[in-house]
Amino acid sequence: MRTALLLMLLLVPEASAHRPSTADAVTTIDDPTVSWVVNGELHDGDEVFRVKLDFPHPFALPFELMTEHRAGAADFRPALAIVGPGLPPASDEVAARLPLPVPEGWGVYVDFNEATDREVYFEQVMRRTMYTTGSFAIALREGPNEVWIWNPDETPGDWQLGLGVEEDFTGGAFSDIFSHWGQYAY
Amino acid sequence: MLTETLLAMWMAAAPAKDHDPDASRWSVGVPVEVDLVGLAAGAHPEILFRPAAPDGALTLRFATGVMAGPELALVPFSVGVRGVIVPRRIVRPYGGLGLQMQVFAPYGAPARARLDLYLELGLDVRIVDSWRIGMQISPEIGLAPGFGLGMATRLGFQVDL
Numbered sequence: 001m002r003t004a005l006l007l008m009l010l011l012v013p014e015a016s017a018h019r020p021s022t023a024d025a026v027t028t029i030d031d032p033t034v035s036w037v038v039n040g041e042l043h044d045g046d047e048v049f050r051v052k053l054d055f056p057h058p059f060a061l062p063f064e065l066m067t068e069h070r071a072g073a074a075d076f077r078p079a080l081a082i083v084g085p086g087l088p089p090a091s092d093e094v095a096a097r098l099p100l101p102v103p104e105g106w107g108v109y110v111d112f113n114e115a116t117d118r119e120v121y122f123e124q125v126m127r128r129t130m131y132t133t134g135s136f137a138i139a140l141r142e143g144p145n146e147v148w149i150w151n152p153d154e155t156p157g158d159w160q161l162g163l164g165v166e167e168d169f170t171g172g173a174f175s176d177i178f179s180h181w182g183q184y185a186y
Numbered sequence: 187m188l189t190e191t192l193l194a195m196w197m198a199a200a201p202a203k204d205h206d207p208d209a210s211r212w213s214v215g216v217p218v219e220v221d222l223v224g225l226a227a228g229a230h231p232e233i234l235f236r237p238a239a240p241d242g243a244l245t246l247r248f249a250t251g252v253m254a255g256p257e258l259a260l261v262p263f264s265v266g267v268r269g270v271i272v273p274r275r276i277v278r279p280y281g282g283l284g285l286q287m288q289v290f291a292p293y294g295a296p297a298r299a300r301l302d303l304y305l306e307l308g309l310d311v312r313i314v315d316s317w318r319i320g321m322q323i324s325p326e327i328g329l330a331p332g333f334g335l336g337m338a339t340r341l342g343f344q345v346d347l
Contacts, residue, residue, distance in 0.1 A: 069294060070256050120294035122258070124334045127224020129257035129292035186225040186257060 018162050020176040022183060023149075028052040033059060035164030039176075039183045040149065042078065042156050048099040051147040051161065053084075055140060062137045065113065065149065066130035066160040069120055074131075076157030077113040082138050084145030099150045109138050112152065123160075126177070126184050130160065158183065209240035210316070210346040217322065217342025219253055223335045224290075226255030230262065230340060243270045247284060258292040264304065278318075282306045286326060288336070300334055302326040308340070316346035 021027065023040030025047065032053040040049050053061070065080045067073060081098060087107030090098065094110055102108050111133050121132040149159060177184050213234040220227045230251030238244045245268040253260050266284015286302045303326070310320030321341050328334025 068257075069292070120292065122290060122292040122295045122298060124290065124298070124300055124328065124332060126335060127221075127258065127260075127290065129295060185223060186255070 018164070020184065022176055022180045023049050023051065023161075026050045026052065028054075029163075032061065032164065034166045035162070038161040038163070039158070039180065040161070041158050041183060042151050044154075044156065046154050047150065049149040050100075051149070053140070053145045053147065053163075055142050055145065057142050058140065059142075060137050060139045061163055062135050062165060063147070064121075064132050064135040064162045065111070066121060066123070066132045066162065068158055069129040069131050073157055075153070076151070076155055076159075077153065078149055078151040078157065078159050079110065079112045080133065080161070081108050081110040081148040082140075082145070083108050083148060084140050085143065086141040087138070097152065098148070100148060111136075126186075128184075128186065132162075135162070211236045211240045212347040213316075213344050214347060215249075215320075215342060215344040217320075217340035219251060219338050219340045221253055221255070221260070222337040222339065223326075224255065224258055224260070226253035226258060226260055228253035230338070232264070234268070234344070241274055243273045244268075245270060245280075245282075247282065258290055260291065261289040263287045263289075266304065266306070268306065276312045277309065278311075279309050280307075288326075288328075300328045300332070301330045302328050302334070302336060304336075304338075310344060318344045320344060 018035045018037035021036055021038050023038050027038060029036055029051060032055060038051055063082065065078065067076050067078065083102055083106055085106050087109055090102050090108045094108065095102065113133060118131045119134045121130045123130055147161065149161060215232040215234060217230055219230040228251055230249055232247055232249035235246045236242050236244060237246060247264065247266045247268050249264040251262060264284055264286040266282050268280055268282030270278050270280040272278055283303065283305050286304045288300045288302055289297060290300065291297045304324050306322055306324040308320055308322030310318040312318050324338040324340065326336030326338065
């Protein structure tokens with residue numbers, strides 16, 4: 001099936017989606033000025049995924065964090081923190097709820113994913129229905145920034161981080177879907 | 187597969203010398219479908235019409251159905267062409283292609299439509315008279331409003347009317 005899908009991709013002159021990538025504990029996005037979807041899986045609940053972004057110039061970057069919209073995953077609500085220079089400093093209350101200390105001189109924007117009503121989003125490339133935090137943009141400074149993803153409830157689950165706008169699918173961009181099929185497909 | 191389809195269409199266009207006088211131009215197929223991209227299952231009935239000859243290779247396909255899964259339901263509307271290899275044999279491979287409007291109804295989110303190009307590759311076997319059973323795989327690729335993937339697998343029967 002993967003071969004057939006790969007052959008079909010040759011027929012597509014243009015795609016409309018995020019560039020897929022699978023998360024490791026620490027993931028570096030090669031070019032954060034193009035759009036990405038980073039796919040990860042929290043196994044034992046106490047993990048923290050760090051996504052590193054290094055900007056060549058100041059950049060307003062849209063983010064959204066998605067989880068599966070199905071009965072067994074309804075209570076899985078991972079949190080998202082965007083950490084970097086120029087962001088507001090964390091209050092003591094927020095800092096106490098973060099999984100890592102904020103580096104000196106950096107600030108944080110955090111979404112603990114506690115909204116009562118969550119937006120539901122249909123992702124049509126893999127035909128997935130997802131809960132989403134909704135898309136929001138954060139103005140980031142030139143240089144290193146990070147996104148942290150963890151689950152305060154320490155329950156396992158799959159998550160997808162969407163970021164960026166500009167699409168770029170050069171260099172076998174969709175190969176990650178086929179090499180990690182189980183994480184993208186239902 | 188495309189080459190096979192075009193070859194079958196060419197064969198169908200050639201005048202047939204010994205038609206089966208009892209053959210019908212129309213068939214109905216009722217396959218059970220499982221969609222492997224965005225898991226869903228259901229029935230995807232199809233009407234088949236052979237315009238060139240009742241027992242010819244060229245077949246037009248019109249299909250719709252309803253599939254449901256844990257995250258979404260979907261309703262496809264398909265129009266396509268199918269080329270049957272050796273149409274008078276008991277075992278017949280075939281290939282085809284066409285356009286399919288997929289209406290996705292994700293649970294909790296608004297419905298949306300996507301126009302796909304679909305391919306199909308299948309095999310059917312005559313069991314009695316005008317009844318056949320068959321299996322098929324059908325990769326799909328989203329054309330508009332955006333890119334997308336799909337892969338349907340089907341197992342069912344077909345009867346000439």
